[in-house]
Every structure is written in C-alpha cells, then in structure tokens.
Amino acid sequence: MIPLLNGQVDRFFMLREQQQKIIELKLIPKKQAEKKILEYIDTHPGAYTSEIFLALKLDPRMVYDVLHELERKNILEAEKVESEKS
Numbered sequence: 184m185i186p187l188l189n190g191q192v193d194r195f196f197m198l199r200e201q202q203q204k205i206i207e208l209k210l211i212p213k214k215q216a217e218k219k220i221l222e223y224i225d226t227h228p229g230a231y232t233s234e235i236f237l238a239l240k241l242d243p244r245m246v247y248d249v250l251h252e253l254e255r256k257n258i259l260e261a262e263k264v265e266s267e268k269s
C-alpha cells in the first residue's frame with residue numbers, strides 16, 4: 184500500500200496534460216471498497232480501473248486487488264484493452 188502521511192491520508196499525484204493534480208485518497212476497509220467498486224461498475228459499465236480509483240478516490244492498488252479478486256470469484260469479467268501506438 185501507499186505510505187500514509189500523518190496516519191490519515193496519502194496523496195496520489197497524477198500528471199495529466201501538464202497539470203498536476205493532488206487527489207486525497209480515502210482509507211476504507213477492503214469490504215467497503217469492494218461494495219463501492221461494484222456499485223460504481225453497476226452504474227458505469229466498462230469503466231477503466233483508473234476511472235474507478237479516481238472517481239472513488241481509493242488507493243489504486245486496492246482497486247486493482249479488489250477487481251482481480253472479484254474476477255477470480257467470477258463476480259465480474261475484465262476485458263483487456265489494446266493500447267494504441269502512434
């Protein structure tokens with residue numbers, strides 16, 4: 184997991200279009216994260232992992248782990264997306 188600052192929240196730095204944004208991540212139990220992720224996917228079918236963790240402001244690694252666990256349990260099915268190369 185990402186190290187915590189002041190024991191409360193960590194900040195995830197994202198560089199997009201030469202602008203730096205700071206996102207405060209929520210620290211919630213894995214079961215609660217799983218519920219939020221499933222709710223998000225239900226209302227946003229086909230969402231990318233990055234969309235999920237940005238929208239829910241959760242640790243990207245936790246989202247990745249939860250998604251893989253849900254896939255392993257056959258609760259959801261992931262699609263591999265081919266990246267375009269210029």
